[in-house]
Amino acid sequence: MSIIVQKFGGTSVANADRIRHVAKLITDTYRAGNQVVVVLSAQGDTTDDLIEMANEINPHASNREMDMLLATGEQISVALCAMAIEALGCPVVSLTGWQAGVVTNTVSRAARIKRIETERLEAELNQKRIVIVTGFQGINRNEDITTLGRGGSDTSAVALAAALHADLCQIYTDVDGVYTADPRKIPDARKLDEVTYDEMLELATLGAQVLHNRSVEMAKKYNVSLEVLSSFSGNSGTIVKEVAKRMEKSYISSVAVDKNIARIALIGVPNETGTSFKVFSLLAQNNVNVDIILQGIGHEDGKDICFTVAQSDLEAAAELLKQNRERIQFNRLETNTNVAKVSVVGAGMINNPGVAAKLFEALYDVGVNINMISTSEIKISVLVDQKEADLAVEAIHEKFFQMM
Ligand code: ADP
Ligand code: ASP
Ligand code: MG
DSSP states (O other): OOEEEEEEOGGGGSSHHHHHHHHHHHHHHHHTTOEEEEEEOOSTTHHHHHHHHHHHHOTTOOHHHHHHHHHHHHHHHHHHHHHHHHHTTOOEEEEOTTTTTEEEOSOTTSOOEEEEOOHHHHHHHHTTOEEEEESSEEEOTTSOEEEOOTTTHHHHHHHHHHHTTOSEEEEEESSSSOBSSOTTTOTTOOBOSEEEHHHHHHHHHTTOTTSOHHHHHHHHHTTOOEEEEETTTOOOOEEEESSOOOOTTOOOOEEEEEOSEEEEEEEEEOSSTTHHHHHHHHHHHTTOOEEEEEEOOOBTTBEEEEEEEEHHHHHHHHHHHHHTHHHHTOSEEEEEOSEEEEEEEOGGGGGOTTHHHHHHHHHHHTTOOOOEEEEETTEEEEEEEGGGHHHHHHHHHHHHHTTO
């Protein structure tokens, strides 16, 4: 008998028909002789709607109360799904994150799972029940409900799979798997049969929301067998694993775009030792993640430092820097939210020189200007104007994936 964890995203449980369909997939897996643990997201746009409701009452509500509110979305889905499974005649129980033993740290709205106390889950499985768990949430040491950040249900599923030593973790979503680009934006995008944990981690971090990046981090750490597939089509999906088979010639696996970023420029900082240290340690101490960094060559009038942050961190970062203007000694601070980061990812690029040149050629062909560049062993990212981002993705995708 295998333990299988199945996660269904918001679109997959959006209405009564979809829930009945998902219940059928779950009970088929159960009737095939498996122990089944299910993780659900909130229905459709419920989480967005809850955030809007909160904003109407108090746009500065505490994160603790936001977590209390946001966690309710998933509670609706699990109860409804359990009812649909009852109607199909299978034993089932729905559990909230805390009932399922999901213990997190105390960072409200971006909590990290510390451990899963599996006694209740194991007891329910031993009673031959299907267990349906709310995604995206847990409980902290103060017994407050926490949520894991947007898209966090994927991470709940992988964490449960790791804790239960599940044989497989299936992430059911609204597309057939992981593609060479977002299939909703690039109609020519192709489904990948396999992708490596490292590639998927980069892709998820660089804007491909198909998997929550922490779920991939966890799957790699605990070697969880992960499959991304559609709850609609019944087609085979994408396997995420340590080493992936590659289509011939394809040394990059996918193109991703992130529009939720902003650029900060510090103009005229002193051209002396310690300036970067002052700037970036200040940001790090205040939990602001910095991504691409560009520092110009200095001259006697000073130098400029540019970097990108998540748009949600922009206000806090700019405020911090302004408060420390005397200490850092910059002349001017400029911010720009009309930027986007476009990236190509692929484990094969290590052994294939020329990927960067090909990327730049694709952008040159369509006249897109590059503001900043950053590279790692398996990815190249460029910062472009946001209004040119879609054109850039299209051109890059065509350059790398046409006629393969
Ligand atoms: P769920 O609600 O099931 O968690 P998400 O909306 O979070 O689903 O993620 C699925 C979406 O991710 C797809 O509808 C697709 O538009 C988007 N996406 C972005 N990049 C990719 C990619 N490379 N491959 C597949 N889907 C992608
Ligand atoms: N419902 C949450 C969200 O919309 C978590 C998830 O769907 O993964 O972000
Ligand atoms: Mg998601």
